[in-house]
Amino acid sequence: MDRIERLFWQNVPVRFFDWTGATAALGTPELQDELLARLHLVPSEQEIPAAAHRPKAAAAYVVRFLKALIERLEREGVELSEALYELLAETAVSVAGDGEPECDRCYFLPPAPGTQTPVSGRRLERIVLREHVAEISQGTTGLRTWQASLRLVEHLSAHREVVAGRRIVELGAGVGLLGLACRLLGAASVHMTDVDDAVLARLAGNVAINNLGDSVRTSRLDWEEVGNGDIGTLHLDPFDMIIAADVVFAPELIGPLVRKITCLLRAAAEPPLAECWVASTRRRESTFGMFTDELAAAGLTVESVAASPASWYFYDEGADSVDISRIYFATA
Structure with a gap:
């Protein structure tokens, strides 16, 4: 899930995504909902400071990502969260023309040498x-x-x-x-x-x-x-x-x-x-x-x-x- 989060926020073209381990990391609707929350695509239970900037990816990119993710998980026979389908439908409606000229991108810093990658990408700077x-x-x-x-x-x-x-x-x-x-x-x-x-x-x-x-x-x-x-x-x-x-x-x-x-x-x-x-x-x-x-x-x-x-x-x-x-x- 951490790798998917990093690729998503860098806006990597979905055709270059490495989905290795995606089935295990996103094998339940609950895990899929957690990913959507980490990507700020659905409300999160995690408290965000009022002064913090909440990044937002371009809607056109979100649509491409969700389509690729759903296709991948369906191919593997994974039970899918209803939120995935609902979000895809809502976001697709909001995409018009050539899409937004701007977007937020997030670049996670690699962990310091000798340290283990955290369990959650959110712990990385x-x-x-x-x-x-x-x-x-x-x-x-x-x-x-x-x-x-x-x-x-x-x-x-x-x-x-x-x-x-x-x-x-x-x-x-x-x-x-x-x-x-x-x-x-x-x-x-x-x-x-x-x-x-x-x-x-x-x-x-x-x-x-x-x-x-x-x-x-x-x-x-x-x-x-x-x-x-x-x-x-x-x-x-x-x-x-x-x-x-x-x-x-x-x-x-x-x-x-x-x-x-x-x-x-x-x-x-x-x-x-x-x-x-x-x-x-x-x-x-x-x-x-x-x-x-x-x-x-x-x-x-x-x-x-x-x-x-x-x-x-x-x-x-x-x-x-x-x-x-x-x-x-x-x-x-």
Whole structure:
């Protein structure tokens, strides 16, 4: 049931669902009703704080999920809850046209190394994000989570010492998964930045939904505005680590991005110790090669990180298509 819950909230296409063990986990109407409550599809007896955000999946996705679930359980001869059929009928009626442009997605963090996965997925820390369903919306790709963020979150979850106690600045934060995850993984503070107004508005909203306090901030940061290397002129809090995911995709942005990384590493609170972690989905080898070449030309060391095995999230392009780089100024 935990795995089904995680796949559902990530909005994984139902054709890619792993239904292994579903018959045992959902073998009675009572267990099926429990799943629906955990997915916030029916009222739950579990008390939810008034201030907590109750995530809501897109109706069109709920319909596809319920159809696949019912078909699977019927095939196995499992007695089905009446609530499944009633919910499917009610939700199908509410779906009109192309469906909603936005939805809530929840990303559960992998358990810490050496700990057992909890019996209930609800005991795992999760990040709730309001995202656009389309890959491109309002002229930007920054209103949904991309797989390089998932890959870096999964790696850092297995190596929490990388971010523990760090003061982090994120470039191209988008809807906020990576930065919020770093805060939950032990970062002292996270300052998430982007440049598009619609993205910044959504980012601020997602920060508020997750209610992590003053240790998480958002602001506008334009890569074209390099600054003079002083933190004050960059409008950033003191930091000692930079993170970014899925920012290496457009050749025309490589120069500004590298200049920004170089400027920030020099402006960090402790320049000799500062480092930048970038996760990149390789789509065009020439673009990624341009990125590493320009970093080297700027005097930066680029270290390829051997990522931990990917097994927690669903990756639409394959986890092995993501490279993780550690970037820093080599000390003498």
